[in-house]
Amino acid sequence: MILRDGLRSVGAAVRLWWAPARVREEGSTPDYRFSLANERTFLAWLRTGLALVGGGFAVDQFLPRLSGTLRLTCTVVLLVAGALCALRAVNHWVRCELAMRRGEDLPLSRFPSVLALGVGVLAAVLVVLVVLGRTG
Numbered sequence: 001m002i003l004r005d006g007l008r009s010v011g012a013a014v015r016l017w018w019a020p021a022r023v024r025e026e027g028s029t030p031d032y033r034f035s036l037a038n039e040r041t042f043l044a045w046l047r048t049g050l051a052l053v054g055g056g057f058a059v060d061q062f063l064p065r066l067s068g069t070l071r072l073t074c075t076v077v078l079l080v081a082g083a084l085c086a087l088r089a090v091n092h093w094v095r096c097e098l099a100m101r102r103g104e105d106l107p108l109s110r111f112p113s114v115l116a117l118g119v120g121v122l123a124a125v126l127v128v129l130v131v132l133g134r135t136g
Contacts (some may be wrong), residue, residue, distance in 0.1 A: 016094045023094060027101035036102055042093040049085030051117070052078050059126075066129060077122060081115060 016022055056078030063071055088111050095107045 013091065014093065015096075017090045020094075020097075022095050023101065026098050027103060030100040035097065038093055038096045038100070040090050041096075045085055045089030045092065048115075049082040049089065052082035052085060054082075056082065063126075063129075066133075074122060074126065077118070081118060084111075085115065 056075045059066075059078060060073060060075040063074075065072075088109075092107070092109065092111075098104075099106050
């Protein structure tokens with residue numbers, strides 16, 4: 001029952017991604033400056049996702065001497081993180097837009113912290129491998 005309700009909630013949220021006009025049905029129109037700032041944040045998340053995807057391809061192409069399993073792991077982690085950033089971008093945009101229209105506090109998320117920690121750990125591993133000369 002709880003899982004089914006959770007899936008319905010996720011489904012409803014995803015449907016809003018494809019029907020932004022439905023977001024306008026909620027509450028009242030916020031100051032356009034806030035909506036535009038929300039859109040700029042959305043675009044920043046997309047750029048971050050693209051950078052992570054590019055980093056994944058860079059690891060795969062430019063670190064050929066890195067152990068096959070380690071190279072594949074780093075590549076996949078970066079590609080998945082990029083995909084998650086893109087999905088998170090649209091989800092966050094919709095949630096913030098709805099909150100502004102309803103006069104609610106903006107939603108909080110742990111995603112930026114998790115992403116930063118993951119990228120930081122992966123970067124540290126790659127730095128160690130480069131220093132040890134195992135990448136090149």
